[in-house]
Amino acid sequence: MVDDLNPDVLVVGGGLIGLATAATLLERAPGTSVTVLERDVIGRGASRHSGAIDIPYFRTALHRQLVETSWAWHEARGAQATAYRRQVPMTWYVDPGADLQSHVATPLARGAPGAPPGWRSPDGVRELVGDAFVIDPEAWCHVLAQEVTRSGRGQVVEHTTAVALDERPRGATVTCADGRSYSAGHVVLTLGPWFPGWSERTREWSAARGLRTKRVFGLNIEVDASLRANAAVGWPGADIYFHPAHAGGGYRLSLRHDEWDVAPDAPHAMADIVLERASGFLDPLLGKGHWSVSGHRVFVDTYTPEFEPVIAPCMALGGRVTLATGTHGSGIRLAPGIAELTARTVLSSLEQTRGVA
Ligand SMILES: Cc1cc2nc3c(=O)[nH]c(=O)nc-3n(C[C@H](O)[C@H](O)[C@H](O)COP(=O)(O)OP(=O)(O)OC[C@H]3O[C@@H](n4cnc5c(N)ncnc54)[C@H](O)[C@@H]3O)c2cc1C
Structure with a gap:
């Protein structure tokens, strides 16, 4: 007891x-x-x-x-x-000259199917495929x-x-x-x-x-039914990750934007620049008009x-x-x-x- x-x-x-x-x-x-x-x-x-x-x-x-x-x-x-926690196949976008495998703890495959049909990779990146999970x-x-x-x-x-x-x-x-x-x-x-x-x-x-504390920005995204798939994409060079939510059919997008020394109890608003970068990534990936923002999650985490x-x-x-x-x-x-x-x-x-x- x-x-x-x-x-x-x-x-x-x-x-x-x-x-x-x-x-x-x-x-x-x-x-x-x-x-x-x-x-x-x-x-x-x-x-x-x-x-x-x-x-x-x-x-x-x-x-x-x-x-x-x-x-x-x-x-x-x-x-x-x-x-x-459930598994989701992950396509990594790798910038020219970048070495991703030495930063990933599980093997990655080349030339595997990659992101789902209808999703268009950013220009100039290599695609590697591996496992991830959503929680x-x-x-x-x-x-x-x-x-x-x-x-x-x-x-x-x-x-x-x-x-x-x-x-x-x-x-x-x-x-x-x-x-x-x-x-x-x-x-x-x-x-x-x-x-x-x-x-x-x-x-x-x-x-x-x-x-120090820093703001972390997350967007909830809805995607047209024809483009939905149990698939995640990550682009370490751009610090962008897009993946399904654990449940409910929606997606999550996280984008880096640095705002330091923010108190957790302060009000937290979405930044316009993050929304612009979201469009800059998702318009080419899914096509303009095929996705929408349904909410956001903005809070703080600690960094060393x-x-x-x-x-x-x-x-x-x-x-x-x-x-x-x-x-x-x-x-x-x-x-x-x-x-x-x-x-x-x-x-x-x-x-x-x-x-x-
Ligand atoms: C938008 C966003 C997206 C993120 N996405 C991811 C992701 O995809 N993958 C990932 O791995 N991580 C992600 N993170 C980071 C992750 O959420 C944090 O790293 C993690 O939650 C930190 O956990 P914690 O237990 O340290 O902090 P917290 O979850 O903040 O827990 C600290 C707890 O302490 C309590 N507390 C504070 N003061 C006191 C007190 N005086 N007395 C008693 N209790 C107190 C608080 O109420 C709180 O519950 C994201 C974070 C954000 C904000």
């Missing part, structure tokens, strides 16, 4: 990174109890706004490890994963929350905002806006884009480390100068506090890999504490 206010590990932030971390901790450490605190309801932060495409693309060695661990994590869950982040959050609570050692506490964190000799105490305090042997902060602005110390730490997540003790907040952030608009697809590394960091810290007790 979980001691309501004194779990072994307290995870603050019930987005996909926090929930995947809690589920992984419970799986890896059978004697450990875990509580997740979420200020809203689970999955209502950045995770809710994601498209979400799960591609095997990586930039660095750590990134590759996160991609491979994440794909293996879903595969190990078998049929359970089909509730929130329903909300459904996945609920699957993870069930895993946590069904373990009998985990709980998810919603509508509870953490406002302060104090280190104590063998753990840390988190105080919440409602006056309750949770004391744990270790605290994991998975606050997503709320982390940099959460407190004076996280502000200073983020500024020193170069951790190294282009990879931070999964590490956060000494500015104390030796018993681990941080998992810096998700670069890819936190859904990297969540299990980030969770595995975070769980490893937390469990080794707990071991050390128990060792000296």
